Amino acid sequence: MQKITRDVLVEKAASLLENGTVDRVLGWKKGEFDYDLTPAVFTSADDLKDLVWNDFCGANFSKYLIANTKKSASKVLVFLKPCDTYSFNQLLTEHRFDREKVYAIGIPCEGMADISKIKAVTGDGISSIECGEKINVTTIYSDDTVSFDLSDVMAERCVNCKSKKHVAYDELIGEEGDVIESGRFDEVERIENMTADERYAFWQNELSRCIRCNACRDVCPACTCEKCVFDNPNHSLENKAPATSFEEKMFHIIRAFHVAGRCTDCGECSRVCPQNIPLHLLNRKFIKDMNTHYGEYQAGAEVGSRAPLVNYTTEDVEPGDVFEGRE
Amino acid sequence: MQVNEKKPLIVAFCCNWCSYAGADLAGNNRLSYPADVKIIRVPCSCRVNPMFVLRAFQRGADGVILCGCHPGDCHYTSGNYYTRRRMAMLFSMLDYLGIEKERTRVEWVSAAEGAKFAATMNDFAQTVAALGENKRLEDLRCKR
Numbered sequence: 044m045q046k047i048t049r050d051v052l053v054e055k056a057a058s059l060l061e062n063g064t065v066d067r068v069l070g071w072k073k074g075e076f077d078y079d080l081t082p083a084v085f086t087s088a089d090d091l092k093d094l095v096w097n098d099f100c101g102a103n104f105s106k107y108l109i110a111n112t113k114k115s116a117s118k119v120l121v122f123l124k125p126c127d128t129y130s131f132n133q134l135l136t137e138h139r140f141d142r143e144k145v146y147a148i149g150i151p152c153e154g155m156a157d158i159s160k161i162k163a164v165t166g167d168g169i170s171s172i173e174c175g176e177k178i179n180v181t182t183i184y185s186d187d188t189v190s191f192d193l194s195d196v197m198a199e200r201c202v203n204c205k206s207k208k209h210v211a212y213d214e215l216i217g218e219e220g221d222v223i224e225s226g227r228f229d230e231v232e233r234i235e236n237m238t239a240d241e242r243y244a245f246w247q248n249e250l251s252r253c254i255r256c257n258a259c260r261d262v263c264p265a266c267t268c269e270k271c272v273f274d275n276p277n278h279s280l281e282n283k284a285p286a287t288s289f290e291e292k293m294f295h296i297i298r299a300f301h302v303a304g305r306c307t308d309c310g311e312c313s314r315v316c317p318q319n320i321p322l323h324l325l326n327r328k329f330i331k332d333m334n335t336h337y338g339e340y341q342a343g344a345e346v347g348s349r350a351p352l353v354n355y356t357t358e359d360v361e362p363g364d365v366f367e368g369r370e
Numbered sequence: 371m372q373v374n375e376k377k378p379l380i381v382a383f384c385c386n387w388c389s390y391a392g393a394d395l396a397g398n399n400r401l402s403y404p405a406d407v408k409i410i411r412v413p414c415s416c417r418v419n420p421m422f423v424l425r426a427f428q429r430g431a432d433g434v435i436l437c438g439c440h441p442g443d444c445h446y447t448s449g450n451y452y453t454r455r456r457m458a459m460l461f462s463m464l465d466y467l468g469i470e471k472e473r474t475r476v477e478w479v480s481a482a483e484g485a486k487f488a489a490t491m492n493d494f495a496q497t498v499a500a501l502g503e504n505k506r507l508e509d510l511r512c513k514r
């Protein structure tokens with residue numbers, strides 16, 4: 044269960060709309076189902092009746108600021124969970140929107156639920172979900188309600204949350220949290236310790252499910268290029284690859300590389316993937332390697348920091364030596 | 371050697387100012403290196419973006435080697451320092467995906483190192499030949 048209620052957010056948003064501080068509010072709204080909350084823009088206090096805040100508010104609004112600050116005559120109100128604030132800073136570092144045009148409210152987060160973990164128990168036919176003390180799910184299969192503790196169905200990114208601290212805001216609701224030690228590199232390490240053939244099989248199994256919907260790119264707060272390489276029709280990278288070995292590796296390597304050093308590990312790519320591909324494991328590999336070889340670096344922790352791949356020292360590791368200590 | 375045995379195809383990105391000149395010197399000195407090494411001249415090693423490397427594999431290369439000026443000698447001062455970081459990260463990622471790490475290499479070769487150029491290419495060609503054909507990074511779209 045989340046610490047603050049929806050009403051707190053609605054009240055805040057309504058008063059800021061009313062006194063003219065902001066003219067747009069970015070918030071979550073019910074989608075087709077109770078669990079697929081969709082990002083929405085609210086422009087009046089009346090609209091706000093649709094605003095939702097519960098255990099399914101995973102969507103990170105930082106990227107939406109690029110388009111919305113351009114449409115706003117005053118400021119845009121955005122609610123940011125701790126992980127979202129890192130993306131927010133990273134976008135500022137890259138000069139992607141005007142800070143003056145944003146009113147950012149930091150909100151506490153207890154972790155978000157992963158619907159696929161719930162569906163694994165209940166099956167796909169979910170008719171309603173209510174979030175309170177527990178997450179209560181009814182299905183089309185029976186009249187019974189199935190209840191879950193948030194901690195049992197928490198998204199991987201939240202289980203391994205790296206920070207409860209907001210690194211950017213104009214106003215904070217709740218208390219200031221802390222950067223936390225997480226086990227977010229454990230899985231990467233497990234893969235590193237496999238043999239090359241096992242690693243290959245692991246990724247073949249994961250990446251061959253990709254349908255190249257490009258949702259991971261579209262949602263990524265680091266992927267804000269106006270022209271993306273993957274939209275180039277002359278590149279044979281714009282659609283799904285028919286390959287005997289394993290599909291879509293080019294796409295995935297390049298996508299992960301383009302965000303390397305800028306990826307804040309917000310976990311949005313894995314959240315939106317309809318095929319449940321653990322894309323964060325590619326991003327985290329780069330983060331882990333850069334931490335190991337070029338010093339600890341957290342993208343978005345502060346505005347204006349210099350990412351490892353646009354930096355160097357004369358003593359850097361040679362490309363042939365990065366494997367040292369590995370099979 | 372069998373007549374129609376498939377030879378490994380190697381793409382060598384060579385920076386114009388050092389390694390390409392090194393290749394020239396190897397030729398002038400009549401040092402031999404495998405004809406399967408196809409050299410692509412680039413203005414600086416840092417011109418090679420990771421996609422070039424993947425693209426080469428995609429289009430049928432069995433090994434990709436990148437040659438540039440020695441660190442500190444880049445004609446654009448710092449180009450090869452960036453190359454070094456980029457390629458280190460890319461190679462590590464390829465390895466993470468289970469792709470043979472011996473198929474990629476970075477070597478610093480100066481304009482005076484014709485012998486090093488030939489030796490590097492001979493060694494790399496041998497390594498790649500031992501691995502056999504590149505299967506793990508192939509792309510059927512490019513094999514029309």
Ligand code: SF4
Nearest residue numbers: 253254256257259316
């Ligand atoms: S979101 Fe998933 S299925 Fe879609 S392109 Fe990305 S990895 Fe592939």
Ligand code: SF4
Nearest residue numbers: 266268271272298301
């Ligand atoms: S995948 Fe690369 S080119 Fe495309 S939007 Fe992301 S960073 Fe830009």
Ligand code: FES
Nearest residue numbers: 385414438444445
């Ligand atoms: S000019 Fe040779 S590596 Fe930059």
